[in-house]
Amino acid sequence: xxxxxxxxxxxxxxxxxxxxxxxxxxxxxxxxxxxxxxxxxxxxxxxxxxxxxxxxxxxxxxxxxxxxxxxxxxxxxxxxxxxxxxxxxxxxxxxxxxxxxxxxxxxxxxxxxxxxxxxxxxxxxxxxxxxxxxxxxxxxxxxxxxxxxxxxxxxxxxxxxxxxxxxxxxxxxxxxxxxxxxxxxxxxxxxxxxxxxxxxxxxxxxxxxxxxxxxxxxxxxxxxxxxxxxxxxxxxxxxxxxxxxxxxxxxxxxxxxxxxxxxx
Amino acid sequence: xxxxxxxxxxxxxxxxxxxxxxxxxxxxxxxxxxxxxxxxxxxxxxxxxxxxxxxxxxxxxxxxxxxxxxxxxxxxxxxxxxxxxxxxxxxxxxxxxxxxxxxxxxxxxxxxxxxxxxxxxxxxxxxxxxxxxxxxxxxxxxxxxxxxxxxxxxxx
Numbered sequence: 329x330x331x332x333x334x335x336x337x338x339x340x341x342x343x344x345x346x347x348x349x350x351x352x353x354x355x356x357x358x359x360x361x362x363x364x365x366x367x368x369x370x371x372x373x374x375x376x377x378x379x380x381x382x383x384x385x386x387x388x389x390x391x392x393x394x395x396x397x398x399x400x401x402x403x404x405x406x407x408x409x410x411x412x413x414x415x416x417x418x419x420x421x422x423x424x425x426x427x428x429x430x431x432x433x434x435x436x437x438x439x440x441x442x443x444x445x446x447x448x449x450x451x452x453x454x455x456x457x458x459x460x461x462x463x464x465x466x467x468x469x470x471x472x473x474x475x476x477x478x479x480x481x482x483x484x485x486x487x488x489x490x491x492x493x494x495x496x497x498x499x500x501x502x503x504x505x506x507x508x509x510x511x512x513x514x515x516x517x518x519x520x521x522x523x524x525x526x527x528x529x530x531x532x533x534x535x536x537x538x539x540x541x542x543x544x545x546x547x548x549x550x551x552x553x554x555x556x557x558x559x560x561x562x563x564x565x566x567x568x569x570x571x572x573x574x575x576x577x578x579x580x581x582x583x584x585x586x587x588x589x590x591x592x
Numbered sequence: 593x594x595x596x597x598x599x600x601x602x603x604x605x606x607x608x609x610x611x612x613x614x615x616x617x618x619x620x621x622x623x624x625x626x627x628x629x630x631x632x633x634x635x636x637x638x639x640x641x642x643x644x645x646x647x648x649x650x651x652x653x654x655x656x657x658x659x660x661x662x663x664x665x666x667x668x669x670x671x672x673x674x675x676x677x678x679x680x681x682x683x684x685x686x687x688x689x690x691x692x693x694x695x696x697x698x699x700x701x702x703x704x705x706x707x708x709x710x711x712x713x714x715x716x717x718x719x720x721x722x723x724x725x726x727x728x729x730x731x732x733x734x735x736x737x738x739x740x741x742x743x744x745x746x747x748x
Contacts, residue, residue: 334611334657363653364635428726433647
């Protein structure tokens with residue numbers, strides 16, 4: 329790794345100051361992507377600002393039918409939390425399928441969505457669940473937050489503090505994992521809020537996570553795997569790489585959507 | 593350079609290290625605890641698994657300077673006079689061939705047995721196989737590794 333300077337601020341204000349003080353400072357949370365990227369020399373931040381020392385950024389609370397998950401809450405904590413299991417078990421299931429045990433003990437929800445890897449699991453969950461991303465300066469709907477490949481609506485110096493997730497009436501996530509990396513080759517999250525169905529797809533889109541209007545309309549009309557057969561899933565704008573061609577991914581979107589619906 | 597203090601295997605340790613030093617490097621190069629192995633260095637293989645504050649993590653994907661005050665347990669810290677039951681089980685069940693992945697397998701094994709016991713869940717052989725997702729053995733020794741962990745789970 330190239331040399332870097334480590335900071336562990338105790339407040340958001342100090343974290344913002346450290347971020348703005350470095351030439352190319354980056355936030356560090358669990359580091360399960362960033363440190364690996366730095367080792368490959370694909371990232372060389374001048375400064376690392378570790379936000380895990382800031383009080384109030386970690387932990388999960390439930391308020392009525394809404395979950396608030398702190399940015400530095402680990403995947404293992406989300407997977408095992410009683411409130412997440414009660415209000416949104418699909419999100420706990422999603423978290424329990426990220427990486428492996430050791431990665432889940434370090435990786436955080438804030439880090440995952442700030443990175444917005446096109447094959448990461450959380451972006452699909454938060455987009456389908458119509459979550460709100462809370463930062464030190466504002467609140468951003470998931471629809472507006474995930475902008476593209478590794479791109480989000482976050483401004484310079486903006487720090488995710490929490491995620492708010494309204495409990496769905498029912499939801500499920502089905503992932504076809506790329507067996508070596510365990511990232512989603514295709515993952516489909518189906519969430520029925522009671523007033524409509526949202527379907528988000530990860531691992532497949534050339535511009536990252538996206539909602540599938542055709543699947544949403546079909547499943548809002550009739551929730552069942554038969555509804556999915558009638559939906560035309562185009563391979564336009566889908567990823568083609570060594571793991572799978574775009575038409576294969578289009579097929580997997582249909583299959584994973586059915587698996588999700590059948591497990592509701 | 594940053595001065596760090598942590599507790600490794602029950603002993604207070606300190607060191608001045610460059611900020612980009614990984615925990616795996618700190619353990620191996622500074623403390624000479626070379627039982628923690630670096631297999632892939634891309635957080636895939638799990639040979640470097642240690643316990644930080646009681647949880648299994650990959651020491652090659654953790655900065656040493658972020659662990660001020662942490663309790664770290666490495667493979668060297670498991671045995672307490674006698675070998676740990678997990679170490680005995682790997683020995684009894686021929687749970688290793690070349691041995692390179694073994695420190696990480698044992699640290700992950702201890703973690704999963706403790707976690708399942710704490711949650712009151714049954715650590716079946718299928719569960720062990722799923723839990724070993726982040727530990728790679730290239731000698732094809734998984735059958736005996738699973739047997740070893742099952743054996744140790746009954747004795748821990």
